[in-house]
Amino acid sequence: xxxxxxxxxxxxxxxxVRRDRLYLLLAFxxxxxxxxxxxxxxxxxxERIGLVVIDEDATPASRRYAEGFLSTRHFVHADxxxxxxxxxxxxxxxxxxxxxxxxxxxxxxxTAGRAVDVLAQIDGAFTTSARTIYxxxxxINAQVNAELRAEAAAAGGAALAPGAAGLVEPVxxxxxxxxxxxxxxxxxxxxxxxxxxxLLVPPxxxxxxxxxxxxxxxxxxxxxxxxxxxxxxxxKLIPVVAIGVANGLLLWLxxxxxxxxxxxxxxxxxxxxxxxxxxxxxxxxxLVSAAVRTQQAAIIIxxxxxxxxxxxFAGMFAPLETASPFNRALARLFPAADFLAIVRGxxxxxxxxxxxxxxxxxxxxxAALVLALAHALFHKRTAA
Numbered sequence: 001x002x003x004x005x006x007x008x009x010x011x012x013x014x015x016x017v018r019r020d021r022l023y024l025l026l027a028f029x030x031x032x033x034x035x036x037x038x039x040x041x042x043x044x045x046x047e048r049i050g051l052v053v054i055d056e057d058a059t060p061a062s063r064r065y066a067e068g069f070l071s072t073r074h075f076v077h078a079d080x081x082x083x084x085x086x087x088x089x090x091x092x093x094x095x096x097x098x099x100x101x102x103x104x105x106x107x108x109x110x111t112a113g114r115a116v117d118v119l120a121q122i123d124g125a126f127t128t129s130a131r132t133i134y135x136x137x138x139x140i141n142a143q144v145n146a147e148l149r150a151e152a153a154a155a156g157g158a159a160l161a162p163g164a165a166g167l168v169e170p171v172x173x174x175x176x177x178x179x180x181x182x183x184x185x186x187x188x189x190x191x192x193x194x195x196x197x198x199l200l201v202p203p204x205x206x207x208x209x210x211x212x213x214x215x216x217x218x219x220x221x222x223x224x225x226x227x228x229x230x231x232x233x234x235x236k237l238i239p240v241v242a243i244g245v246a247n248g249l250l251l252w253l254x255x256x257x258x259x260x261x262x263x264x265x266x267x268x269x270x271x272x273x274x275x276x277x278x279x280x281x282x283x284x285x286x287l288v289s290a291a292v293r294t295q296q297a298a299i300i301i302x303x304x305x306x307x308x309x310x311x312x313f314a315g316m317f318a319p320l321e322t323a324s325p326f327n328r329a330l331a332r333l334f335p336a337a338d339f340l341a342i343v344r345g346x347x348x349x350x351x352x353x354x355x356x357x358x359x360x361x362x363x364x365x366x367a368a369l370v371l372a373l374a375h376a377l378f379h380k381r382t383a384a
Contacts, residue, residue: 046129046319047322048073048074048076048322049076049097049133049319049321050075050094051069051077051100052090052091052096052100053102055102056101056103057103060107062106065144065171068143068144069100069140075098088178091178092345092351093345093351094321096123097123097133098120098121098123098133098137099120099121100119100120101121103118106118115171116171117172117174118141118174120174122137122176122178123177123179124177125180125188125344125349126188126317127184127187127188128318130177137173137175138175145170145171179348180348186260186261188348190261191347191348192343192344193251193255194255194339194343195336195343196306196307196336199309199310199335200310201247202240202241202282202285203281203288203306204285204298204299204302204303205285206240206282207286207289207292208299210286210290211293211295211297215294229375230375232378233375236286237286237371241275241278244281244282245271248274248278249271249274252270255347261347262347263346263347264346264348264349265352266346269346269352270342273363277335277363279363279367280366284302284370285302287373287374288301288302289374290377309331309334312327313337314336314337315331320337339359339363342360
């Protein structure tokens with residue numbers, strides 16, 4: 001081994017690294033970005049959970065019981081009116097994850113020394129979060145019961161104290177998990193993977209396709225021909241969108257048949273959501289292709305971005321509304337969260353366009369924005 005040759009080659013490689021800005025970015029900035037992103041994203045805290053209270057008693061005792069939940073950092077009040085149907089509607093459209101149903105005669109039964117049953121309906125679409133929410137509800141209910149027993153022990157305290165004196169559990173909390181009663185993880189994970197796969201494959205295909213033209217030099221033939229920028233991009237976009245939509249429908253069928261997750265929504269409406277989402281993610285691939293010059297770089301950036309966004313900032317394992325403001329703001333930069341809400345809503349809750357029209361409009365606007373931006377950036381690259 002010749003040490004001089006080794007040092008010469010190492011010096012040459014170092015000069016190449018200094019000249020390649022993307023390599024420098026991947027070498028030094030990427031570790032810092034990953035550390036910060038995963039530190040913010042990998043949190044097990046479930047806070048600010050939307051809670052609908054249906055209080056049919058409307059007495060000081062029932063209001064005090066409900067306040068025991070809303071006064072904590074875990075729950076926030078989601079106003080849906082007093083009707084039970086409105087409470088379930090809040091679960092379907094994602095405004096709430098829990099409905100607390102306090103029946104009539106709550107205060108009267110407690111005062112008379114009779115145990116009272118309260119029903120808590122929990123959204124089971126997020127299995128891990130549902131178990132956590134169940135733990136919160138049980139703990140807070142136990143705390144309320146302890147306070148009632150303490151009042152009973154105090155000589156003549158509140159009006160409820162005499163009635164609660166002989167009860168081990170004055171308020172019995174009955175819980176039900178909606179949409180996924182058995183809390184099977186596959187019911188949540190399998191449909192969610194449609195979001196991840198369609199966030200990864202279409203942008204990867206189109207980014208590699210465009211960058212391959214740059215590497216081979218064929219892009220200069222396009223630049224010197226009568227083919228317009230729009231024609232070139234549409235020629236690249238249409239096959240990838242067709243492949244992405246076909247993949248999406250195939251995956252939809254696999255989730256139903258192979259994993260046994262029933263689909264309760266409308267197939268045409270779901271197909272529309274897939275088309276809009278694939279257009280949006282393909283536009284992200286065009287943006288990547290405008291920023292890099294090698295296929296390897298396109299593959300790395302597209303893959304890392306898709307995995308990080310899907311796992312950390314789309315609400316795949318926990319409701320997005322329970323995330324920090326930073327995470328929620330970052331999630332708005334990508335279409336994954338809106339599509340995931342549609343996927344879960346249609347699979348598990350049977351919701352349709354009447355519920356998810358804001359998400360569909362957001363996907364359409366996002367697709368139009370990224371495709372327009374990709375068109376502008378491609379013009380700058382070819383002009384150079």
